Amino acid sequence: MALRETRSRGADHYGTRQHPQRVVRPRNQDEIAKILADARAHPSPVRSVGADYSLTRCASSDAGTSLNTGALDKILDFDDGCVRVQAGVRVGTLVRALAERGLELPLTPEVGNMSVGALAVTTLPQASYQEGLAQMASCVTEMKLITPQGRQITVTERDRDLMRVLRSSHGLLGVVHEVVLRIETLKPVKIDYQNYSLAEFALRYAKILAQPAALRLHIAPFSERVTVERRIVDHEASVSRSGIWQIRNSVMRNVLPAFGTSVGSVLATPGLRAAVLTGVHRALNATQSRASRGVVMHAHEWMRDLPSEAWKARHTYSVWAFAQADFPSLLQSYSAFCRAYYKKYRYRCHLVTGASRLHRDRNSLFSPSHAGDMVTLEPSSTGEQGFEDFLIDFNEFASAAGGKPTFNQTRALTTEHVSKAFGERARLFGALRRRTDPLNRLRNSYFAQLLD
Ligand SMILES: Cc1cc2nc3c(=O)[nH]c(=O)nc-3n(C[C@H](O)[C@H](O)[C@H](O)COP(=O)(O)OP(=O)(O)OC[C@H]3O[C@@H](n4cnc5c(N)ncnc54)[C@H](O)[C@@H]3O)c2cc1C
Missing domain, CATH: 3.40.462 (Vanillyl-alcohol Oxidase; Chain A, domain 3)
Structure with a gap:
């Protein structure tokens, strides 16, 4: 049997432990904008955290500011074919509220812990039924977010290219506070x-x-x-x-x-x-x-x-x-x-x-x-x-x-894994990120290493 020294970079067994200088829990978009605008009181990087259920350091704020979205916990509106939700709502809470109304998301994950904000901006691949719908973010039709400069923007499916980038943005292009998701009637x-x-x-x-x-x-x-x-x-x-x-x-x-x-x-x-x-x-x-x-x-x-x-x-x-x-x-x-x-x-x-x-x-x-x-x-x-x-x-x-x-x-x-797997797409995203966040307000060391 070969003796092996551990080569893992994770200090704890999840490798995701956080040591932020500040932890904030904004209650609305205005508070998010103020946090982003004040780098002295809220040191960079400012990283959004939903349920903190990721398996990597993607949400880590290093020694900066951890922005917990837990207080944004309202399901705002069930409309025709869509539901409007604040970013801190847990997917499990949303799925159960929909089921009570005979509704469901087009995809349902095995686990309900993740937040809707994380669902919108990360790739969560799921066992899929059809082309174009193989990850949770593909159910998202609209996002409201605050940019690194504290500006409020709304992006819908009409901005197809921007939406594609946002669905993979991992909190690097802005803090999402509201999301609209497609819904369907419950199916056996x-x-x-x-x-x-x-x-x-x-x-x-x-x-x-x-x-x-x-x-x-x-x-x-x-x-x-x-x-x-x-x-x-x-x-x-x-x-x-x-x-x-x-x-x-x-x-x-x-x-x-x-x-x-x-x-x-x-x-x-x-x-x-x-x-x-x-x-x-x-x-x-x-x-x-x-x-x-x-x-x-x-x-x-x-x-x-x-x-x-x-x-x-x-x-x-x-x-x-x-x-x-x-x-x-x-x-x-x-x-x-x-x-x-x-x-x-x-x-x-x-x-x-x-x-x-x-x-x-x-x-x-x-x-x-x-x-x-x-x-x-x-x-x-x-x-x-x-x-x-x-x-x-x-x-x-x-x-x-x-x-x-x-x-x-x-x-x-x-x-090396990232550039081999994503090549031009990773370079494109890196360039866009640098343009929209030149002061690296939202970028942590994890993404600095992998994408820049
Ligand atoms: C034990 C375990 C089991 C799991 N099982 C499943 C499963 O069955 N199915 C599945 O799909 N996944 C599963 N996951 C993975 C998990 O759902 C994903 O990692 C998900 O992204 C975590 O959501 P979160 O709210 O905890 O995100 P976080 O870890 O808090 O954040 C994830 C990323 O999204 C960004 N982010 C979060 N909120 C916002 C926001 N409001 N605005 C902008 N950026 C934001 C963060 O900065 C970070 O980059 C599991 C994870 C664990 C640990």
Whole structure:
């Protein structure tokens, strides 16, 4: 076994700890404008923070000002096909309020902790149903924001190019205080599971993709199995839930993270730990196979709220997206990569690797599926020791395979990864950012390193 010195740059296991000089909680847009205009009282960088649930240092204000949007917490108006919301509202709160009215967002994430402000300006890829709608920000039709100079502006879908940039702006072009999102009537979704070996998955891949379904994958790289979760909108179906599905969901969402932690701490011997983890993943696959008959539910029912502080969730992951056409062979390489890594360092991730199929979506400059249909790969863990180092090597694997990262959900990113993945788009965004914020009022060291 090779001895390994940690190379991770994250000081804490999330690597996102903040040490701002000032923390402010504005109640309206005028207060935001005053904060931005007064650099002496509110030192740069001023970084907007919603739920502080990002997996990177994107929201970090270094030693500057942390602008918490929590007091902007009102749902302002349900209009025909749209909802107007303040930026600090949590997506979970919004999704539940919509469901009470028989409505929903066109996409519903698995977790409701994120704020609407962050949803609007970051890339949050989701298992998608159609082209042009593969990340949460694509549901946004209007944003009101305060520029670094304290000026109030409103941007709508009519300003298509500006909207595309804002949907990827990560708080670097202004502080968003109000957002309008597209909404739809609640639709029943039929969910079922099919479990395959990697070889079977490759054989059936074309058929799996041809179905009109949102696809979420659960991958066990060591037992070389993949469970395909299909979500099919079925207007005729009536909502039903099987007991086995409830059990499976509970295992996936509650028991596995907690179990992973105790396996990691109690069974310190890597070989024993690996055997137990393989057994747990097999048992999980069995519940999924038995749930293959399917259930019908509304999207808001699969969304859950995690603890208010991200580190308490005991769940962390990192996202890269890869060309859909090559995904089966990429999975084989990923499985081989995980085995080789384990052989060398005696480390394997405690949780199954997630994945989502993303349709092509050009509504955001840094959309991972900007160039075409993609599938994500999301190594997941309970935050145990070794994960950060694993991600450094995984990033090299992912970047070499032509992967696209995100700025808020891909950990241990380097400038090289960003310029390889986004090239001209990163240069364009950097130039625009420098022009709109020449004094770097909103730029932190994380983005200075990655984009400038
Ligand atoms: C345990 C865990 C599970 C997760 N599960 C999921 C999941 O299932 N699905 C999913 O999609 N994501 C998931 N995420 C990722 C998370 O939803 C995203 O990272 C999201 O961006 C976090 O939202 P936030 O409000 O905490 O943003 P923050 O971390 O507070 O901010 C994110 C970025 O947006 C900027 N920003 C925030 N608010 C504003 C504003 N008002 N104006 C301008 N800029 C702003 C910040 O400056 C920063 O750059 C998970 C994260 C964790 C830790």
